[in-house]
Amino acid sequence: MSPKLKRSLICWGLLSPIVVVILFPYLTMLSTALTAKSEIFVFEKSWFPKVPTLENFAMVWTERGFGRALANSLYISIGATLLSVIVAVPAAYAMSRLHFKGRNAYRIYLLITQMISPIVLIIGLFRLFAFLGMVNSMNALIAAQSAFFMAFAIWMTASYFDTVPKELEEAAWLDGAGKFTAFMRVFLPLCLPGIAVTALFTFINSWNEYALALTLLRDNASHTVPVAIAFLTGTLYEIEWNLIMAATFMATIPVAIIFASIQRYLIRGLSLGGVK
């Protein structure tokens, strides 16, 4: 056995318990989602369904209106991500590149906002949006979530911006580009990995966000995915694990698709600091 193979085997051996811990819930979820209701509450439990069925998915989708929740969540998460990124990019540029009075105070202020739990602010926010007549408005939730995720997005984008050499922009200025042109043609294309990573994190945060969505969207029709899943457990006399797991499984799909599509950027983005 070559030393390399040996090392690989040892690593896999050490990591396999972790792999099990990570994969087990996912597999349980999948197996339960594919099991008929009649098969779940039986005395002799089996790991895999005897007759795999897709009826849980159909039921969640049609009878429980989960399709609607998915659409709401997509709208809100994409909206919150776009809004966060659109504001974070110029803000991060200012933090990374411009020298202005109160720059440090601005940095610290952003950090401090992250130390306050959103839960603490929820009642105040609810009253604010009630005052503005925006309760039940998905756009209100987009605004509220963006406000919470913005500071993180700015910090993360700014730390990526810091890794882009200043000379590149200076070279563009000397080549005759104005500040805005240099930003758009030289700086921004180089920062796409960082922005993609930030967008991904913001999207996931927004996708999983529960408390704000529960508070601001009172109407069943405007529930988001996490709220809809929570309501699957609490509204009936029995807990329909088969439906919950089918819904949860569906909830993971959009995130997985987005993750896979920008994974190339993600790896580049996260490893950039080490490579440079």
Added chain:
Amino acid sequence: MSSINVMDVAKFYGSQQVLFDVNVSIEHGEFVVLVGPSGCGKSTLLRMIAGLESVSGGEILLGDELINDVSPQKRDVAMVFQTYALYPHMTVEENILFALKMRNQSPQRCEVALKEVSEILGLGDLLDRYPKQLSGGQRQRVAMGRAIVRNPQAFLFDEPLSNLDAKLRSHMRTEIRGLHQRLGTTSVYVTHDQVEAMTMADRIVVMNGGRIEQIGTPIELYDNPANKFVAGFLGSPTMNFVDGELRVDGNDAIFVSHQEKKFQVGAHANMGDLDKRRATIGIRPQSITLTPVDSQDDELVGHVRVVEQTGSETISVVDFLDSEIIVQSPRRQLLHPDQAVRVEFDMAAAHMFDAQNGLRLN
């Protein structure tokens, strides 16, 4: 191309002053090298000429135009950065043509310019490549191409060769110099490498601590350094310094080292004031001869510590007068460590500096 005039320029970062009343006048078509140790302000001065740093005091003129408050994109100067600063997401061709596109030049004009530049710099095969696919020397060449394509009023170089290995560095030195002879564009070149300064410059500006120490042609600076700093900075190996005192009696002047060794000094007028003056003599490694001796009694005997043979010449480090003296002889001299040698200074070639302020005395 254009002349560049830097007049009484000062630079502050907050309350800290990094440039003090800097005055340089660069003729058009001239190749001027700013040289000095790191932190001396040479790069700051260059960046002020480029417009990348604000001017805290004084004036900078490009041609007849005052450019203190002109933004970099309107200055019409091109800069080659130490890191090359090639746009990583653009091909070599796009990198070179970026400046022309920013100036809305026609595609025909771009094509002609690209052809010309790639011929001058031998970039023909590389045009479709990305910067990461290029070697250091090739990147350097693309950076040069990006600068020359737009035919600017002046080139600014910020330590462009410091990322290259020694062989490539000397090759690019010749290439940049050749390019300047061909294009004749006013150039300001920043380096901390005195060899680059000596070999490339029409004139050298030696800077130290935010001030200009001396301006002149390489030979002027080498032969007549205005002070001890310039003398020690230029020339390789560096100049040897011996501390002591001058004793002048009529037309007879001698330098007495702290070890009471006496050296005859070429006397000149006004020497009278220098009697009993504490001084330092500077003597280049090429102006010292070593002769092997047997006797330890000789007054000027030293001991060889290290010998470096380059094949054509010999560089020796000798313990003499309580310090290390570096000697370079233009031939192969077979010495060995611990050997006793007689150390003779060619006093006609010696430089004399005031021990207190470092200014030249002879």
